[in-house]
Amino acid sequence: MQPSPHTIPSGAPRQHRSPRAARRIALITAAGVLAAGGASLALAAPGSAATVAHGAHAAAARPNATGTGLADSHKKEIAMELVSSAENSSLDWKAQYKYIEDIGDGRGYTAGIIGFCSGTGDMLEVVQHYQDLKPGNILAKYIPALQKVNGTDSHTGLGTAFVNDWKTAAKDTVFQQAQNDERDSVYFNPAVNQAKTDGLGTLGQFIYYDAMVMHGPGDDSVSFGGIRKTAMKKAKTPAQGGDETTYLNAYLDARKAAMLTEAAHDDTSRVDTEQRVFLKAGNLNLDPPLKWKTYGDSYQILTLP
Template identity: 65%
Template sequence: MKLTTRALVTPFAALLMTATTLTGCAQAGGSSGKGAADGLAAPAKKDIAMQLVSSAENSTLDWKAQYGYIEDIGDGRGYTGGIIGFCSGTGDMLRVVERYAKSRPGNALERFLPALRKVKGSDAHTGLGSPFARAWAEAAKDAKFREAQDAERDASYFDPAVRQAKRDGLGTLGQFAYYDAYVMHGEADADGTTGFRTIRSQALDAARTPADGGDETAYLDAFLDARVDAIREEPSHSDTSRVETAQRVFLDEGNLDLDPPLAWKVYGDSYEIKSS
């Protein structure tokens, strides 16, 4: 979990990536958006969600190439790595490595567990450094490591975000808006950041959820407004394009089902997912 603008990739990070080129941690209305029972959890929609997040986190739609990504982006959260930017400073990177150690005992990352526990809550690299970064990148070749990242993403971010969105009566776009907020801000507030719970609370001050009889578009507008405010409060990050020229575009188009074709911009770069 983190806030990140990863438009530039350091030479060191480029050497560590397991994929080709990279081009984000923290703690009455109703619509056709509720048409599909699975919503964002449907495989095709989940893949769209991952592409959207990757456009903001890695400046590419190729999210499956990001398992080996790792670098310190200077946001105060230590190392950022993997498919949604797990961070050494926030503890989710530690949980990924713990999951990996359970499924692949003796792997090359396991020896860094004590160091990851010590640096949690800080931006320190103590006991990690380039040996850890190289081991992380190398581990991305192992399906067990990729599964550990997938499992941590789902347990800490995707599943709770989608559950809450469904409880609020939101369709696929709203579920994605919640998920992206979880990824970037985490669930709860941390020092200097505003978490998902507060963002949602601020949205509820301005509009009712569809589950409470409110209009879905009006509520999502309020949620995105609160999200933009949260991004602007973050000392190291102020670019709101992942909301204003992406999610807000889909909302203004009335695309509450998040159906392709989709066209959006993040950090000035243009992206497109075509119809299947």
């Protein structure tokens, strides 16, 4: 699927997730550990440490591909886990293909690996792309309804049947690919490309990507482009000859201010106790071990995936 313009309905900037609460993933075994994709994931309970031990030898970190940024698959995996810690209170982002619920934020259903919304157009794009990849799939019949509810919080033509079929579709690797493609074409690639243009390294690329996921593309004051413009009024990007740390601090200040304009996002921990922690440590390359908190829960990534 070619990247398509991602239009956010007026009055509904794409800040889609509220704090974790009911979305904690109930997949923890008695030992508090589940296996996913070859990695052991210790999911955080409030106040506990969530540790990702990648591979059989967690203590032996792989060499880092310095300078490649999030183009490096290991660093991209870290970015996915960091976003998932804030979006789903879980580091197992691949378990989120099946996630779907209406969180009452005026954007209809929120679903999938980064929270595609029925009211903001990207859920429709995912399902249309799935139809392109696999005509006649289980979700194809909902395309007309998704077109009608776009820009609203309506469930008309969707409802329980759609929720159940979304979860069924999530078992299909083709649908998983459709979600991955939408994430990359609309959010990940544009954010990383803009960060590279601005002269930012791995941490800066991740900071841009996380903002793109929550706020969506666009140039208004609470969308990605508007936040960037606000930051650039305070500090020059490295590409403009500015200091990277100074600029990223300005960007995070602007991001936090945008978050505080909406009650559902008045918890700014994904900035304060995650991204700002890495920045203060001077970890511009986003190298593990990484330790952070989102919504009060503690997480760790010990090694490169």
